[in-house]
Amino acid sequence: MWRVGIYGVTGYAGFEVFRLLRRHPAVEIVFAASESGAGSVLSQLFPTTEDFPVVGFAEAPLDQVDAVFLALPHGVSASVARQAHDAGVRVIDLSADFRLKDPATYARWYREAHPAPELLPEAVYGLTEWNRAAIREATLIANPGCYPTATLLALLPLAQAGAVGPGPIVVDAKSGVSGAGRKPSLTTHFVEVDENLSPYSIGRAHRHLPEMEQMLQAIHGTLGPLVFSPQLLPVARGILATIYVPLAPGWTEAMVHELLTEVYGREPFVKVLPRGTLATLRHSVGTNLCVLSVTGVPEAGMVIVTSSIDNLIKGAAGQAVQNFNVMFGIEETAGLL
């Protein structure tokens, strides 16, 4: 049994880590920490769970665990990561702190100096299906953002195979409200969200954009640019990204479908739907799956890839556990089926 701790357990992603690890056959949760929730028990915050105590960060016995999951705000996360790293504990960080390789890019998007630049070389980007070898050896995982997970799993195979033609790639993405976190605000007020759909930070203004472009360019340097439109849906969970990809000459819907099917054929958590069936939110919500569908638009030299994930599972906690499994040599699906 591997022993783990969770920081930030009172947020939606942190609690989802807890929920998944409680069923994990090879894990013992040693502590669940939260500064704001310290002293309470988890069932007071999440009614379907049990009376597990929530401790403050200072009381979290870091020396008794093999790994920690950090579901903390960016900036805060880096300092806990440093502390854990120094103590020899492997870190899976769900925040944005270690996703961008270049601290200057971080500073531009997050409007503060990078809080732990010395750790950046250690950090491995945890898009599991594309980085397994490095994840296996990693001491610090930068778990991908929810939008990048949905987008990159759809685009990377095409980028790698040279299927993407010149011109902008449009990612029209819609997310459930849990993606905005558990902290109350007018943006997440029921009356404001209900019966509404709200675009925000569209074009090239959202912080997940550099994360996506960094990874795309690592695979194929000349792609893009990305045009990215996040939109808030009146649902609790799930992301559906409708991705419009200009095709390189010679590529067709059938070829893209075959490519995705081949690349992901043995992946337990990526499912490519048969041609003619479209991915919906329901295809993934409640699971660790990323579900993809392909629709050609030959008149426009384009293919539309629809990508569906549960933002809290494959887009956060589930992928974190998947990475944990890879790091510790456990069956990759453990705790996730």
Place this chain on the structure above:
Amino acid sequence: MWRVGIYGVTGYAGFEVFRLLRRHPAVEIVFAASESGAGSVLSQLFPTTEDFPVVGFAEAPLDQVDAVFLALPHGVSASVARQAHDAGVRVIDLSADFRLKDPATYARWYREAHPAPELLPEAVYGLTEWNRAAIREATLIANPGCYPTATLLALLPLAQAGAVGPGPIVVDAKSGVSGAGRKPSLTTHFVEVDENLSPYSIGRAHRHLPEMEQMLQAIHGTLGPLVFSPQLLPVARGILATIYVPLAPGWTEAMVHELLTEVYGREPFVKVLPRGTLATLRHSVGTNLCVLSVTGVPEAGMVIVTSSIDNLIKGAAGQAVQNFNVMFGIEETAGLL
């Protein structure tokens, strides 16, 4: 044209007053005030409305209006009410400050001394259908709470006619989230409300209880007790109260239905459904109607009255405008159809 001002225009009830008065044929809105929203224009807060300026309380020209609507937190409301009253401006107060006749009862439920006890004798309870004569002359209207409006319109005819037998009256009431106000909190967070139903302050713990009992007892001294269970619905607007009334000997469903039909036969804003049809939320939302239906349970000596209102209209702003119309001798339905 009557000239009016609105305080608290950035809350849901305050904005609803604004929205209704903008269509009112006999009203000019002179100012819309809010401490938190001062300096903005209304369209920034409520996207379907126009660029009406929001002023702070100090800038509100109280000397230029005939009446003010107060959609403010209790306690705050009383001090603005006093100021307006002193200036000779008629006041329609949507808060709880002047609903309870006895300042000691107020102090017990609101946990502070009554903020303006000297005005209590002036205050007229604005349940329009039951208090028209007094409303016509009033300088200060205590506009009823949303739950009391739905409950009392159903119960008062039965109480008055002696149709209510001994024993508890159960009011199982369900409300949309706008009833909890626009201030963000975990209680109103989309993810917490969505796919949920939450009882709160059930039994005899909700502040609307003394308001209901005061009015019932004024009609018929020996009724009750009320058992009142408010519950939060995953909808934006509307209240449905399912009311279980023990019948006095000899009373039947048919008699109760006939009684309600007779009492409300000429009322423009109370609708009694034919026997066999049940009131739902949809019967009233978006209108100033209170819609009632009657179901007998002879085996239990009981009748179930289902009462449906839009909590922001008949339960707040609509009834406030209805009272305004009565006060100023305008057609009672003006601005409300």
Place this chain on the structure above:
Amino acid sequence: MWRVGIYGVTGYAGFEVFRLLRRHPAVEIVFAASESGAGSVLSQLFPTTEDFPVVGFAEAPLDQVDAVFLALPHGVSASVARQAHDAGVRVIDLSADFRLKDPATYARWYREAHPAPELLPEAVYGLTEWNRAAIREATLIANPGCYPTATLLALLPLAQAGAVGPGPIVVDAKSGVSGAGRKPSLTTHFVEVDENLSPYSIGRAHRHLPEMEQMLQAIHGTLGPLVFSPQLLPVARGILATIYVPLAPGWTEAMVHELLTEVYGREPFVKVLPRGTLATLRHSVGTNLCVLSVTGVPEAGMVIVTSSIDNLIKGAAGQAVQNFNVMFGIEETAGLL
């Protein structure tokens, strides 16, 4: 491994049985049958599931299974039950066909003669926590209705202990739309349900009423009558029943709470909340739990018990699996945690 078949797998309850049994460590699903869905694979109907073939009733290999789950319309269910019973296969029937002991009562409520009266003496009412000994030996289980499960788990301990005073017991119950089945109708149309709340068959008109009264009277002959108000909520899953119980002299909230805590103390699937905390839909949805909370109303000689279940799990498929576990001597929580 026990071998089972499922009839009616394309309905919400039938699919939920499938979903639960796929994770069950001691079960092999031999067939999933549906007349309307025959020839398809399950993933076409329920996107998160796998490509399991759906067969017609005639192709279902009844001779290869130890038990069948029937999630069929009443009337239809009895004939499949008879066939399975004759073949020596144990039956767990989720329909209403075997819940009422008296065929005349069945005929009155379902407006047709009982389709298999000769099997009624075999049928055991599958409210697991109250009938384990009989379930263990049963060849035919009448799995309880969703509303009766929520209601009876709350009321039976009080009835048994003599805590219920004279007078009507009011059950104000609210249910998610999956309870109305998967067959499209105007009642389940999104636009009709969304932002609405609809009472239906209130008073003493719903078919679950005789099922509840039969069980209550078996425990304590002189109770009632029940007044039962089902209401359709704009959510997919879950039932919250707010139950108003007149107390026998001497009984208090504390005593009722202690009684429930004692009766259900060792039950894995009934949870009694601490005093002061109220059960909400969220307490049970997605689990096999029935969650209870107790609120006293001494002024009215009453206690309010709030009971929350997931209508498709504890109210249908979960309880069916729980009964299956009892019948076959498997750990009762297998496949349900």
Place this chain on the structure above:
Amino acid sequence: MWRVGIYGVTGYAGFEVFRLLRRHPAVEIVFAASESGAGSVLSQLFPTTEDFPVVGFAEAPLDQVDAVFLALPHGVSASVARQAHDAGVRVIDLSADFRLKDPATYARWYREAHPAPELLPEAVYGLTEWNRAAIREATLIANPGCYPTATLLALLPLAQAGAVGPGPIVVDAKSGVSGAGRKPSLTTHFVEVDENLSPYSIGRAHRHLPEMEQMLQAIHGTLGPLVFSPQLLPVARGILATIYVPLAPGWTEAMVHELLTEVYGREPFVKVLPRGTLATLRHSVGTNLCVLSVTGVPEAGMVIVTSSIDNLIKGAAGQAVQNFNVMFGIEETAGLL
């Protein structure tokens, strides 16, 4: 007072026509017809309305009206249109029957021969803001589809001004469920829509595509192609179209914004938001407005226009009434504010 009749009053669009015309100061509704609802009164179908009788088509007194509104399925609509047209009654047809100029295009998309080709030359496309002169004289209006209304009001000014560069225009559109009609189906079942988002007929497969391209090409022959992705939202009403437009050289966000502001500056029902503010569903739902916002993406040579309408009002009944007002020389906003 103009006298009108409504066909198809029991559908969502037909009832919305009724609802709007009931408040219209210059209209008397002579009849409300429906084959399926004949003999009922409207309040039985739409609870907030009144007891207006619904007649069958044969009983509708076509000789007593000046105009009829047809909210009927395509195919059916044409035959009623012919009958009314022959009787000298002006027709506003909300179906697709007269939107496509070329009967061969109709036959290809609707898979049947055009039902009334002889009337096609009479038909005027009722996109009010772009066709007023012709609408004024028209005897037969083809009221635009909901998606085309949202899309064309955004694109036509750019097309006309030469602002659109070469390459595909992507229209990622999301619609509320009322757009799918009132007839029950699994697609509109609450449980299937709730917490979901479903793309359908994406790419170039939806019947609204030829309608949009016909109008775009009439303005500027060389545009396109359109790539159009309709998606079903879990809301009752509203369309939000996120439109990605390649810009012609020299064009910027500021210029597009100024262009739209100028084109629509005096339009009562098109609102262009200030730069920096994004249109959401809430900006238009419940009104006859089309609300537009503009976001430049200079890195991609693109502008994103977000267009929001209420699919039942500006996308159907409201625009129909607006066209009626133009046809009869009434103030264009009558009945629509």
